[in-house]
Amino acid sequence: MSRSSRLPPRRRRGVLSRLEQLEPRALLAADFGAAVRELAWDGQVHAVKADAWIVRADHASSVAVRPGWSTASLGEGFLALQAPAASVADVRSWAAATAGVRYVEPDFVITTSATPNDPSYSRLWGLNNSGQTGGVADADMDVAEAWDVTSGSRSVVVGVIDTGIDYNHPDLAANIWRNPGEIAGDGIDNDRNGYVDDVRGWDFANNDADPFDDEGHGTHVAGTIGAVGNNGVGIVGVSWNVSLMALKFLGADGSGSTSGAVAAINYATRMRQSFGVNVVATNNSWGGGGFSSALRDAIAAGGSAGVLCVAAAGNESANNDATPSYPANYAGDAVISVAATDSSNRLATFSNYGVTTVDVAAPGVGIYSTVPGNGYASYSGISMATPHVTGTV
Numbered sequence: 001m002s003r004s005s006r007l008p009p010r011r012r013r014g015v016l017s018r019l020e021q022l023e024p025r026a027l028l029a030a031d032f033g034a035a036v037r038e039l040a041w042d043g044q045v046h047a048v049k050a051d052a053w054i055v056r057a058d059h060a061s062s063v064a065v066r067p068g069w070s071t072a073s074l075g076e077g078f079l080a081l082q083a084p085a086a087s088v089a090d091v092r093s094w095a096a097a098t099a100g101v102r103y104v105e106p107d108f109v110i111t112t113s114a115t116p117n118d119p120s121y122s123r124l125w126g127l128n129n130s131g132q133t134g135g136v137a138d139a140d141m142d143v144a145e146a147w148d149v150t151s152g153s154r155s156v157v158v159g160v161i162d163t164g165i166d167y168n169h170p171d172l173a174a175n176i177w178r179n180p181g182e183i184a185g186d187g188i189d190n191d192r193n194g195y196v197d198d199v200r201g202w203d204f205a206n207n208d209a210d211p212f213d214d215e216g217h218g219t220h221v222a223g224t225i226g227a228v229g230n231n232g233v234g235i236v237g238v239s240w241n242v243s244l245m246a247l248k249f250l251g252a253d254g255s256g257s258t259s260g261a262v263a264a265i266n267y268a269t270r271m272r273q274s275f276g277v278n279v280v281a282t283n284n285s286w287g288g289g290g291f292s293s294a295l296r297d298a299i300a301a302g303g304s305a306g307v308l309c310v311a312a313a314g315n316e317s318a319n320n321d322a323t324p325s326y327p328a329n330y331a332g333d334a335v336i337s338v339a340a341t342d343s344s345n346r347l348a349t350f351s352n353y354g355v356t357t358v359d360v361a362a363p364g365v366g367i368y369s370t371v372p373g374n375g376y377a378s379y380s381g382i383s384m385a386t387p388h389v390t391g392t393v
Contacts, residue, residue, distance in 0.1 A: 268301075300334055
């Protein structure tokens with residue numbers, strides 16, 4: 001189901017921001033970081049923990065090591081040896097000269113093969129592309145490999161600035177953010193943040209505490225970011241474990257205002273700055289209107305507080321270097337501008353682009369995700385690409 005036809009012309013200058021469908025360019029894979037390196041050992045190259053070795057010794061407690069090296073018992077005659085900057089030859093020479101040492105070997109990296117049991121996982125070509133939709137195998141985000149390292153954490157909060165979220169959906173409910181400072185339904189602003197009963201976020205379109213999705217777009221976006229993984233239900237998000245903060249500013253017709261967007265961004269920033277909520281990013285699968293200093297400054301303030309703005313580049317097949325699309329075109333390190341790709345790893349026909357103004361591209365054609373009422377559906381657009389990136393932040 002393509003929703004691109006619902007969007008207004010790109011050059012429209014009104015104050016209303018319309019939904020945009022979006023998607024890809026740089027793909028993300030697991031990265032073990034500086035603590036891991038490749039090492040040639042017995043004729044093969046392996047991923048190993050840097051400077052770390054395993055020793056088997058007859059009398060492990062009395063093994064003497066060189067200055068700067070250290071050991072820790074692994075039990076049963078095994079030692080973990082830390083030998084900073086030592087070469088393979090250094091370690092082998094030490095082992096051969098040290099009484100009681102039987103052998104030494106690298107501390108190899110071992111990873112799990114984390115594949116979720118969610119029944120519609122095979123439909124998510126953007127996460128794991130086997131050519132199941134007629135596309136190119138491995139034209140995906142390599143998230144299965146990343147999941148071998150981490151599937152996310154509910155201590156990480158992502159603001160979904162959109163039409164709201166169906167927070168009762170069985171594939172989303174466990175990952176909906178709960179405001180730890182608020183008591184639901186008591187009519188009191190318990191945490192004194194200026195919003196009464198903002199347990200899951202806020203509805204800036206209707207100025208109330210119920211950010212439930214009555215349009216569908218935000219729920220679809222939320223599922224791509226963080227549908228619950230390994231729960232035997234439906235699909236899985238890029239991040240299996242995450243907290244989704246519902247920040248609704250687009251109404252049932254899919255439209256909203258710049259002021260609503262600014263308020264939503266400011267809410268996320270304040271909750272991080274003043275209330276200790278670990279909001280790391282907001283997903284912004286929308287656009288429209290002209291340049292707004294207020295929106296620019298709200299995004300910049302969020303960035304200074306540590307909240308990234310992941311934004312849709314636009315659905316007009318336009319060059320953003322020549323024709324700016326906001327909020328994606330606001331300058332600064334706080335904004336990640338996202339284009340869309342298809343299952344053959346090509347730029348989607350509807351996707352905006354830009355050598356200097358678009359940062360990354362992600363899957364955005366035929367994306368299967370959650371919709372209100374416990375359902376699922378396939379949508380296409382830059383809006384669908386953007387949450388793939390947000391889920392990796």
